[in-house]
Amino acid sequence: MIFRDHKMFKPDRSSTDARRAKRTPICLPxxxxxxxGEPYSALAVDVATHGFRIRSGYPATLGRFLVIDVPAFVRYSGWVAWASTTEFGFDVAHPMPADVVNHLISLARED
Structure with missing residues (x-):
């Protein structure tokens, strides 16, 4: 899978909207x-309607367009919002409905 047709940097959003969204801690592979197209194992450690906090060995860089694959559920495309050496924030391209977030939380509880 190649992402050449996508912009590398996400359009700016208000800095307040993502930080005010309710985040739920999870542990979801x-x-x-x-x-x-190379897949890297990772762990989603929190989820909100705007995206995830991901723990991974992947060297994420700010603004990078990526896909997060939730096995047996769905793939989300979006951008890296922030990055450290072991974690990064992932903003989904289209906000997730609350029902989808709740389903992701229930998937994490099953593991």
Whole structure:
């Protein structure tokens, strides 16, 4: 999977909207799909309607377009909002409805 047709940087959003969204701690195994199509094992450690906090060995960089694959459920495309050496914030391209977030939370509880 190649992402050449996507912009590398997400359009700016208000800095207050993502930080005010309710975040729920989870522990959900996922895959980070890099721009070259290489999958990396990862763990979603929190979820909100705007995205995830991901723990992974993938060297995420600010503004990078990626895909997060939730096995047996769905793939989300979006951008890296912030990054450290072991974690990064992932803003989904389209906000997730509350029902989807609740389903992701229930998936995490099953693991």
């Amino acid at each position: 996922v895959f980070v799909i890099a721009p070259d």
